[in-house]
Amino acid sequence: MNSSAICEEWLSSLPPMQGYLKKEQSIGRQSLFEHGMPSNKDEAWRLCNFNRLNSFLSLPIVINNKNVSSKLKYIPEKDKDRERIIIDPNGNPAKNIIPTNGIEQLNDREIEENLGKIVKSTNVKNDLSVSLNQASSSELLALKVKSNMKESLEIVIPSIEGNSISTRIFLLIEEGAKLDLLQVFLGNTNSTQNHLIEIKVESNVELTHGLISLGEEKKSSSICTLAVQQSANSKYSLNSIHHGWDYARFEPRIIQKEGDASTNIKGLQVTKSKEQIATHSQIRFEGPNGKLDQLQKAVASEYSHSIFNGSIEVPQKAQKTEAAQLSRNLLLSKRAKIDTKPELEIVADDVRCTHGATVSQLQDEELFYLLSRGIDNKHANSLLLQGYYDEVVSDFPQSAWKWNFIEKLIKDINK
Amino acid sequence: MISSTSETILLIQDLHASVEDQQILHGVNLIVKEGEIHAIMGRNGSGKSTLSKVIAGHPSYNVLSGSIQFKGTNILELAPEERARIGIFLGFQYPVEIPGVSNLEFLRVATNARRKELLKSELDTFEFEDLVKERLKIVEMDPAFLERSVNEGFSGGEKKRNEILQMALLEPAISILDETDSGLDIDALRIVASGINKLSKPNSATILITHYQRLLNEITPDFVHIMADGQIIKTGNKDLAVELEKSGYDFIDKNTEDKEIAK
Incomplete structure (x- = not known):
């Protein structure tokens, strides 16, 4: 079966559109119906291992299926001062949250006003990673972090053996808040997970975001789209690790809406056997005086394939932007492969942007x-x-x- | 410290070696006994550093013929880490920077590898900290350097002190110090030299590879060897270094010419 037929079959296997993500489901399914699966002619998917990608469509998606339970593997004890949410695709993840000072669920109006807006503003054409998620997500974790938030937050997303899950998260970090967020994705045998995370970072916010993504078992795959919108005077630091997935694709997309903010990204992807892990980052400055410091590291061993595509957009209005991107790669085997590509689109003339890439042993x-x-x-x-x-x-x-x-x-x- | 009953630590016989298919050593002979300090001098490219790397077992260097014995055992078949564990120490001319690897952790792992060989108990983090703090005094080194990455951002002098600190922790039977004096100012040279003197024991030996006599003013060698074209062409006492300093390497050339004429 070719990939478009697989896609159509998958779409028809999905349960009817329902619930408060109905509108989103419709957008995702429509887009998939129109565009189908990407091919190696699509630049953003050129190097993708399509056989692995198709597993997102071949495994049954868990939506309100009470027969499927997520048997949790060992999860270390939670820290005292860190609120923990474990996402169960079968239930409303928000129910797990014990309301604490400084953390609340978004109300319907706030969800309506915000959901999907950030990811849409990233303007990615034929946005397969997002469409797959929109089409199949049925629950939403939508939280507001207020300036009096005292604890840090941990969100754990385990996979379910033999199944595919989609999770949707929206975080609104309110003006002046300071949050230490740790996210953990865990793989399982023959499983896929697809995440769509939107984070609205208001002004004077300091958000440190750690992402540990570990595909621990055979045939586990993960796609994660992380769309972050930063207001002026905000500080966002993202540290990510991807390892152990047969196939993983991470798409951090960060928009400095007014410029004047600071973004720090440090990513590491470590591949072995025949794994393929890709990071496609996109950072856009929509105002002046923005700062970016990005370091992407990869280690590829055995027969594995590591991909990095780093796009930085500095339009005319983003004068005085200072952006630095560095891709450093360690190739540990003759059969392993590393593809790394910076993509700088600079229109503003008074900026300081640097980029570099190294591959070594x-x-x-x-x-x-x-x-x-x-x-x-x-x-x-x-x-x-x-x-x-x-x-x-x-x-x-x-x-x-x-x-x-x-x-x-x-x-x-x-x- | 030398006595006629001293045990031979290092015995090198007719050693020929190459790097990248270029032969550098053309028959080196050297005997080093317990308690001795040897200096090897010679021009750049004469084979001094190559000799030190070959003794330490650097994989890029190939031994073509000849032998190296350590306390009566042939070491040519031993891996570099095995040579280090039995007590051969190479002080690097250019100590390598290793970003992200804590100096303290590195020193502890290395020390324990050597202690295991000596059938001493391995040291845990706390025990090791006590030991290293005591040994730091030998090279007057700031403990702050323990917290940094191995040699990263160290000045030339700090790197060399770190080398001598390793020597102090590993307590080798033979230390080959490759241009430990290069890049040092006068004060740092005195500190490093005094460290080496403190570490010289009746049952160990030291080979100093140097260009300059100034190190030998601080550490008195028992033997001075001059290397040229991959051979030790002249051996004398400390006066040889003084003579060399005075008349430069020209007198070796003359010497070599004489030898060739004599042939």
Whole structure:
């Protein structure tokens, strides 16, 4: 069956449009119906492993199916000062939330006013990642974080074996708020998950966002679209790790709506066996004096494929923008592949924008230095990998360590 | 410290070695015994650094013929980490920066690898901190350098102090210090040299590779060797270094010419 037939079959298998995401479901299904699945002629999907992508359509989607329960794997104990939400695709995730000072659910009017607006403003044509989610999401976690929020927040999204899930999240971070947000995606055997997260960052907000995305079992796939809109004087820091997925695609899209804000992005993707992990980032400045510092790191071993596409848009009105993007890659095997592409579109003339990309191997001289001190080969390689990850990993909040991802990132690669 | 009953630590016989298909060493012979300090001098490209890398087991260097014995055992088949563990230490001319790897953790792992070989108990983080703080005094090093990445952003002098700190922690049987004096100002040179002197023990030995006599004013060698064209062409006592400093390498050339004429 070709991919458009698979897509049509999938659409017809979805339950009727219903609930408060009905409008969104209609938009997503219509778009898929019109455009179908992408091909390697679509620039944004050119390098995609389409067989893996099709698994999003071949696995049954979990929508209000009480026969399917998410058997939770081991999840470390929650921190005292961190509110935790575990998303169950079968129930309204908002029900899990114990209302605390500074965190509330959005009311219907606020949802109506905001939902879908940010992702729409990113203007991505034939937005497959988003359409797949819109077409199949039936629940929404919509929260408002107020300036008196004292705790930090953790959102955990486990996958369900043999199934596909779609989750939709909207966060409104109100003026003056400061939030430490940690998100964890966990894979499962033969499963897919698709996330659409929109975050509206109002002025004078400081948001640090850690994302740990671990596909821990065989044949697990993940697509995540993260659309963030920043108002003036806001500060957004995103630290992400992607590892262990057969197929993963991460699309962070950040818009500085008025410029004058600061964005820090540090991403790490680590691939092994025949995995493919891709990050397609898009950052747009819609006003002057915006700042961006972006570091994307990748480690590719065995037969794996790592992709980074980093777009930065600086239109005429975004004068005095300062943007720096660096893609650093470590190729650990002759059969592994790394594709990295910066895409800078700069119209404003008074800006400072830099970009660079490097691909290297573990340095022989560094290794010899460690060996010459009596450290064995395996341990020396571990230290070097740990050193390589450190730039991204060290910025995660302390409470992220309990997910033991660093040990996993080292063990899986340094076999 | 030398006595006639001293054990031989390092015995190099007719060593020929190459790097990237270019032969650098053309028959090096050297005997180093317990308690001895040797200096190897010579022009750039004479093979001094190559000799040190070959002894440490750098994989880019190939031994073509000859042998290296450490306390009677052939080490040519040993991996670099095995050579380090049995007590061979190379102080790097250009210590490598390793971003993201904590200096303290690196020192601890290395120290424990050596301690294991010596059948001493491995040190946990706290025990190691006590040890390292005591050893820092030998090189008058600021403890702040322990918290940083290995050699990253260290000045030339700090890197060399870090090398001697490693020597102090690993307690090697033989230390080969490759141009430890290069890039040091006078004060740093004195500190580093005094560290090396403090670490010289009757049962260990040191080989100093240097261009300048100034290091040898601080550390008195028992033997001075001059290398040229991948061989040790002259061996003497500390006066040889003084002579070299006075008349430069020209007198070696003369010497070599004489030898060739004699052939």
